[in-house]
Amino acid sequence: MSAALLVENLVKKFGTGKAAVDGVNFDVPAGEIVVLLGPSGCGKTTTLRCVAGLEHPTGGRISIGGRVVSEPERGTLVSPRERDIGMVFQSYAVWPHMTVHQNVAYPLKYRRKNTSGSADIDTKVRETLELVGLGEYAQRPVTSLSGGQMQRVALARSLVYRPQLLLLDEPLSNLDSKLRIRLRDELRRILKMTGMTGLYVTHDQSEAVVLGDRIGVMKDGKLLQMAPPGEIYNRPADSFVANFTGAANVLKGKVLERKGEQVVIDLGAAGRIEAWTPQPLAAGDNAHVALRAENIRLGERGPANSFTGKVIERRYQGMQTIYDVEFGGQKVEVLELGTAARHNDGEVALTLPPDSCWAYRDDGQATVD
Numbered sequence: 497m498s499a500a501l502l503v504e505n506l507v508k509k510f511g512t513g514k515a516a517v518d519g520v521n522f523d524v525p526a527g528e529i530v531v532l533l534g535p536s537g538c539g540k541t542t543t544l545r546c547v548a549g550l551e552h553p554t555g556g557r558i559s560i561g562g563r564v565v566s567e568p569e570r571g572t573l574v575s576p577r578e579r580d581i582g583m584v585f586q587s588y589a590v591w592p593h594m595t596v597h598q599n600v601a602y603p604l605k606y607r608r609k610n611t612s613g614s615a616d617i618d619t620k621v622r623e624t625l626e627l628v629g630l631g632e633y634a635q636r637p638v639t640s641l642s643g644g645q646m647q648r649v650a651l652a653r654s655l656v657y658r659p660q661l662l663l664l665d666e667p668l669s670n671l672d673s674k675l676r677i678r679l680r681d682e683l684r685r686i687l688k689m690t691g692m693t694g695l696y697v698t699h700d701q702s703e704a705v706v707l708g709d710r711i712g713v714m715k716d717g718k719l720l721q722m723a724p725p726g727e728i729y730n731r732p733a734d735s736f737v738a739n740f741t742g743a744a745n746v747l748k749g750k751v752l753e754r755k756g757e758q759v760v761i762d763l764g765a766a767g768r769i770e771a772w773t774p775q776p777l778a779a780g781d782n783a784h785v786a787l788r789a790e791n792i793r794l795g796e797r798g799p800a801n802s803f804t805g806k807v808i809e810r811r812y813q814g815m816q817t818i819y820d821v822e823f824g825g826q827k828v829e830v831l832e833l834g835t836a837a838r839h840n841d842g843e844v845a846l847t848l849p850p851d852s853c854w855a856y857r858d859d860g861q862a863t864v865d
């Protein structure tokens with residue numbers, strides 16, 4: 497039976513410097529997959545290693561299946577072995593001198609958990625190999641497999657003993673891009689079929705969106721937002737989340753008025769723009785509006801946020817065209833899907849739908865370096 501993970505106010509400091517994990521809170525209900533997403537050094541691997549028991553947290557509490565496995569304030573620290581977790585890492589970590597079958601059988605023989613002899617072990621190994629699509633490879637030496645197949649062996653080895661919780665740290669990053677996409681899609685199917693509770697760490701947005709029931713975006717040791725992928729992409733709670741997940745356009749201005757979650761922002765020469773905001777912005781505040789290139793509608797006039805601009809450059813990329821458009825001293829990038837570029841250089845109407853314009857306090861950190 498899969499179990500929930502609860503992480504409360506987790507802190508991890510290495511030495512005396514800044515905390516690598518700085519007061520992180522989240523839960524993973526049984527059967528859910530949560531992905532921690534963020535740039536290099538944001539603390540996602542350290543968070544996962546604390547859950548695994550491979551790092552000793554400085555503060556906070558971690559519980560797996562209702563059992564506290566780490567709470568430094570009370571001197572509680574359960575060893576990794578006793579946490580009943582499975583782990584899959586970037587490196588394949590298979591036993592090179594064994595066959596595929598032997599590799600996957602190893603944890604069952606070693607643990608003798610939920611098994612009643614070699615026939616039972618054999619059945620479980622066969623079932624798990626079928627699940628990861630390696631049913632026909634059971635007797636092959638593991639070293640004769642491709643990278644993607646070896647990673648499936650590593651996954652099967654972690655799934656075969658049905659741990660309470662599966663931890664995955666960038667498991668696809670050593671694979672070539674085609675294989676990575678295929679295994680990414682399959683991984684979700686496999687995890688959902690087993691009903692496994694999963695915590696997955698990556699810096700790759702597409703993996704996070706495909707795999708996660710919820711995504712937690714981290715920066716500088718802090719969890720900025722945790723929400724379903726659609727919410728992260730359409731209602732980013734923070735300017736960093738918006739920018740990190742691809743809202744690369746930034747328009748600077750001043751708040752004129754606020755009604756509920758809507759604000760009107762003065763963009764200077766370009767005029768006014770309506771936007772949604774998750775932050776306590778008020779009239780007079782400096783703010784910036786973030787929006788995605790693919791949410792701007794070129795050649796259309798909508799009921800609000802319509803402007804007349806000028807295409808100053810267009811880059812045809814086969815499946816899509818990117819336009820640089822200027823309006824009233826502001827510059828935006830617009831993405832148009834399709835194999836034909838529909839707009840030429842020169843004057844063009846553009847609409848920035850208010851629902852896709854997100855306003856944040858201007859703290860000078862609008863973009864990811």
Ligand SMILES: Nc1ncnc2c1ncn2[C@@H]1O[C@H](COP(=O)(O)OP(=O)(O)OP(=O)(O)O)[C@@H](O)[C@H]1O
Nearest residue numbers: 510516517534535536537538539540541542543699
């Ligand atoms: N063993 C360690 N000793 C000292 N500092 C460490 C150690 N492990 C991690 N750190 C630091 O903690 C911070 C967070 O690192 P962490 O590996 O968790 O980030 P990450 O988001 O997983 O990045 P990446 O994707 O590059 O692995 C970084 O500043 C890193 O240098």
